[in-house]
Amino acid sequence: MLMETKKLTKQFGGLTAVNDVDFTIEKGKINAIIGPNGAGKSTFFNLLSGTYTPSAGQVFYKGQDITKRPPDKIARLGVARTFQTTHLFEESTVLDNVIVGHRLRTSSNLWDAVFRTRRFKFEEKKCRDKAMEVLEFVELTHVMDEQAGSITQEEKKRVAFALALATDPEVVFLDEPTAGINPGETEGLASLMEKMVQRGITVCLIEHKMKMIMKLADKIMVLNYGEKIAEGTSEEIMNNQAVIEAYLGGGASA
Amino acid sequence: MDIFIQQVFNGLTIGSVYSLVALGLTLVYGILHIPNFAHGALYMLGAYITLTMMLLWGIHYWIAMAVSVLVVGLLGVLMDRLVFHPLRNAPPIHDKIAAIGILLFLEAFAQLIWGADYRTMETPYGQVVNLFGMTATTQRVLINIGAVVVMILLYLFLKKTYAGSTIIAMAQNREGASLVGINTSRVAMLTFMLSGGLAAVAASLSAPINLVFPGMGHLVILKAFVIIILGGMGSVPGAILGGYILGFTESLGATYISNDYKDIIAFLMLVIILSIKPKGLFSREGF
Amino acid sequence: MVSLLKNRGWIIGFIAAGVLFPFVLPNAYFLHILTLAFIWMIAVYGLNLLAGYTGYLSLAHAGFFAVGAYGLGLLTVKTGMNYWLALILACLITSAVGLVVGLVALRTREHFFAIYTLCVGYIIYLIIDKWDSLTGGVRGLIGIPEPSNIGPISFQTPISQYYLIFAFLLFTILVMYRIVHSLTGRTFIAIRNSEDLARTLGISTMKNKLMVFVLSAFFAGLAGALYASFIRFIGPDIGYITIIFDLLTYLLVGGIGTLAGPIVGTFLIVALSQSLQFLQDYRMLIFGPLLTLLIIFYPRGIAGAYHDWRLKRKSAQRTRPQKEQEYFETEESEKQVKEG
Numbered sequence: 001m002l003m004e005t006k007k008l009t010k011q012f013g014g015l016t017a018v019n020d021v022d023f024t025i026e027k028g029k030i031n032a033i034i035g036p037n038g039a040g041k042s043t044f045f046n047l048l049s050g051t052y053t054p055s056a057g058q059v060f061y062k063g064q065d066i067t068k069r070p071p072d073k074i075a076r077l078g079v080a081r082t083f084q085t086t087h088l089f090e091e092s093t094v095l096d097n098v099i100v101g102h103r104l105r106t107s108s109n110l111w112d113a114v115f116r117t118r119r120f121k122f123e124e125k126k127c128r129d130k131a132m133e134v135l136e137f138v139e140l141t142h143v144m145d146e147q148a149g150s151i152t153q154e155e156k157k158r159v160a161f162a163l164a165l166a167t168d169p170e171v172v173f174l175d176e177p178t179a180g181i182n183p184g185e186t187e188g189l190a191s192l193m194e195k196m197v198q199r200g201i202t203v204c205l206i207e208h209k210m211k212m213i214m215k216l217a218d219k220i221m222v223l224n225y226g227e228k229i230a231e232g233t234s235e236e237i238m239n240n241q242a243v244i245e246a247y248l249g250g251g252a253s254a
Numbered sequence: 255m256d257i258f259i260q261q262v263f264n265g266l267t268i269g270s271v272y273s274l275v276a277l278g279l280t281l282v283y284g285i286l287h288i289p290n291f292a293h294g295a296l297y298m299l300g301a302y303i304t305l306t307m308m309l310l311w312g313i314h315y316w317i318a319m320a321v322s323v324l325v326v327g328l329l330g331v332l333m334d335r336l337v338f339h340p341l342r343n344a345p346p347i348h349d350k351i352a353a354i355g356i357l358l359f360l361e362a363f364a365q366l367i368w369g370a371d372y373r374t375m376e377t378p379y380g381q382v383v384n385l386f387g388m389t390a391t392t393q394r395v396l397i398n399i400g401a402v403v404v405m406i407l408l409y410l411f412l413k414k415t416y417a418g419s420t421i422i423a424m425a426q427n428r429e430g431a432s433l434v435g436i437n438t439s440r441v442a443m444l445t446f447m448l449s450g451g452l453a454a455v456a457a458s459l460s461a462p463i464n465l466v467f468p469g470m471g472h473l474v475i476l477k478a479f480v481i482i483i484l485g486g487m488g489s490v491p492g493a494i495l496g497g498y499i500l501g502f503t504e505s506l507g508a509t510y511i512s513n514d515y516k517d518i519i520a521f522l523m524l525v526i527i528l529s530i531k532p533k534g535l536f537s538r539e540g541f
Numbered sequence: 542m543v544s545l546l547k548n549r550g551w552i553i554g555f556i557a558a559g560v561l562f563p564f565v566l567p568n569a570y571f572l573h574i575l576t577l578a579f580i581w582m583i584a585v586y587g588l589n590l591l592a593g594y595t596g597y598l599s600l601a602h603a604g605f606f607a608v609g610a611y612g613l614g615l616l617t618v619k620t621g622m623n624y625w626l627a628l629i630l631a632c633l634i635t636s637a638v639g640l641v642v643g644l645v646a647l648r649t650r651e652h653f654f655a656i657y658t659l660c661v662g663y664i665i666y667l668i669i670d671k672w673d674s675l676t677g678g679v680r681g682l683i684g685i686p687e688p689s690n691i692g693p694i695s696f697q698t699p700i701s702q703y704y705l706i707f708a709f710l711l712f713t714i715l716v717m718y719r720i721v722h723s724l725t726g727r728t729f730i731a732i733r734n735s736e737d738l739a740r741t742l743g744i745s746t747m748k749n750k751l752m753v754f755v756l757s758a759f760f761a762g763l764a765g766a767l768y769a770s771f772i773r774f775i776g777p778d779i780g781y782i783t784i785i786f787d788l789l790t791y792l793l794v795g796g797i798g799t800l801a802g803p804i805v806g807t808f809l810i811v812a813l814s815q816s817l818q819f820l821q822d823y824r825m826l827i828f829g830p831l832l833t834l835l836i837i838f839y840p841r842g843i844a845g846a847y848h849d850w851r852l853k854r855k856s857a858q859r860t861r862p863q864k865e866q867e868y869f870e871t872e873e874s875e876k877q878v879k880e881g
Contacts, residue, residue, distance in 0.1 A: 521667075
C-alpha cells in the first residue's frame, strides 16, 4: 500500500463534501475513483495532493503522515497530479512548457540564473533532458516545438501527463484525464496509463467513462454524496447493490 | 461631549457618501467581478455635471442632480458595452487595466472641459440649523437623509422588482441566471446604470461641502475599495455598513488622533484586514 | 539558434544606438529626455518581472520608486553620505520595504492584490506628503547631489550621466534576460499560468513570488534613486498614482511579459508625449483610450503582436512540408493495410 486515508473529511461551511473516507492506493496498480457528479471526487483528490487541508482525518504516504503538508512538499515526496483543465503557457512551445516540471528536483536559484554558474548549466540541461524523456514517453516528440496553444485537446492531455511525469513521481493522480476527447483517443490515453504502471508508477484516477474504468482499473472506489459506498475490483463494483442504486436511482440525476 | 456628538454626526455624513459610492462599486463587482477603478471618475463627473447644470442654465439643484444621475448612469452603460463586455472572457488583469485606462481618459477629459481649478458648489441649503444641541448646515442634514432615502429605494428595487431580482440572481449564480433565461448582458448594463447613478448622487450630495476638481474621485474610490473589502466584495449590506464604519473611524480619528493622517486610517484598516484575512472579511472557502 | 542570433542582433543594435546617440544628435534637450526614458525603462522592467512574468499586477510601484528616490535624497542631503553608498542603501531600503509589503500582499490574489497594492502605494505617498519634518512635505527635497566621481570618471556633465544611466539600464536588461531564460524564470511563468498547477509541480509559490516582488521593488527603487540624482529635486508627486499609470502604459504599449516591451513602450510613449507637448496635461485623453483599446485588441502590446506575427509566419512555412509528409505517411499506411 502506497497511500492511505483514514476517516478523511472535508467541510465547506456547513456542507460536507467528503465524509469519513478510508481509502488505500495499491502500489503499482491502477486505482480509480468513480461516482456521480458532485460526489466529492475532485475534493478528495485535492485533499490527497494537499491543495485542500482536511477538516478531519489523515493522509499517509508510505506510512508517513502528510495530512498538513502543503502541495509543493507533497509533490517533492513523489506525488504528482493533473487537473481537469490544463493551464499551459500557450505562447510557448510544448517542450518549454514541460521543462519546468522537473524544477522541483533542481536547486539552482536566482544567483545561478544571473551569473550562469556551472550548476545552472548542468541543471538546465538536466531539466531539458527530462522533458525530452517524458515527451517521448507520452509520444509527443513530433509536436515538441509547436506552440502549446496550437496542439489538439488530446495532445494537451498528454502534455499534462508529461508535466506530471517530469516531477519523477511514484504515484500520479489524474483528474478526469479523458474528459472531452473522443473514444479512439481515450483508448490511447488508457494504454498510456498502463504503460505508466509498467514503468512502476502507481496511477490513481477519477473517471466518468465507466466502460473504460471497468476494463482498466485494478481497484475501484465509489463515492456518493461524499461517502464511500463501495470499494473493490470491477466485478465487485458492478454487482454492488449500493452502486447500482447510486447510479440508477436519485444520484444519477446529475 | 459636544465635540463627540458633532464628530458622530460628521462621521454619519461622510459615511453616507462613502456608502453610496461603495454600493455602486460592490454591485458591479458582485455581477461582473470587475474592480472598477473608473468608478471614481464617474463620481467626479457626477459632481461636475450637476455643477454645470446649475451654473450654466441655472437649473435647480435637485433637477440638476437627476440629470447628472441619468447622464452618469448612461456613461456607465456605455463603459460596459464598449469595454467590459468585450473583455468578459479575458484574464482578470485585463479588466483592471482597461478600467484604469477609462479613469485616465475621463479625468483628462474633465480637465479639458472644466479646467484643473478647484470649484465650489453653492446650494440653496447653506443655512445653519440646530439639531439636538449641535450645529450643522442643512446640506449636511440633506446628505444624511438623501443617502438613507436612496438606500431604501435601492433596497426596494432589488427586492421588490423583477429587474432588481435578476441582479441578485446573477450576483449569486451567473450560470444559473443565464440558464433560467435571464439576459446577463442586460443585467450587466442595468447594474452599470445603477452604479453610475449612485456615484452621481453621492457626488452631487457631497460636492457642496467639499470641492469639485478632476482628481476628487481618487481618495473616495480608494476608500470605497477598502469598504467593500471590509464589507465583503459584492455584498450590499456590507457596503452600507462598511461605509458608515469608515466614516465614523475617520471622523473620530481626525479629532482624537491626527487630522493630517486621517486619510491613512482607511488604508491601515485595509492592511490589517488583509494581513489577517487575505480573502477579505466574510469570505467563504470556495469549492 | 537563428532566433538567438536574431536576438543578439537586436541587442547589439540597441547598444550601438544608445552609445552613438549623443554623437548623432548632440542636442541637450533630447539627451535629457532620453536619459529620463532610460530611468523609466528600469522601473518598467521591475514592474514587468512581477506583472508580466508572474501575473501579479502591482500598483504600489510608484511608491517603491518614491522610496528609492527619497532614500537616496535623504541619505545624501541630510546625512551627507557618499553617493554610491547611498545608492546601494536606497535600493536595499526599497527592497526591504518590498519584502514587508510583499509578505502580506502576496497572500492575497487578483483583485485583492491590486487593491491592496494600490492602497500601499497611496500610503507611501501620503506619508511622504505629510511627514514634513523628514521629507519636506509638498515643498519637496532639493539639492540632491549628482553621482560622485569614481576615480578619474566624473558625472558632472549630462553626457556622462546619460552613459551612466544607460549602463544601469543595460545591467537591468542583462539581469532580466538571464532570469527570464532560466529555470527560475520558468518557475515564475508557471506561477503566472496557474498557481495551483505550479504548487503541485513542487514549486513553493510563496517563496518565488516574494523573490520576484522584492526584486521588482529593487529595480523600482534603483530607478527612483537614479531619478533623484538626475533631476536633483523630488516632490511627493513622484509617488502619486499617476506615476504607476504611466509605468503601466509604457509596459502595456510595449508588451507585458516580453523582454523588449519595456524599451519599446517607454521609448514610443515618451517620444509621442514630446511631440504632443501642446497637449501636456491632456495627453491622457489619448493614452487612456489607447491603454483600453490595446488591452482589448492587443493585450500583449507591440512586442507581443510582433512575436505572434513572426510565429504565424514561421508556422505557415512549416505546415506545408508537414502536410506533404502526412500525405506520404497515409499512403504508406494504406499500403500496409493492403499488404496485411
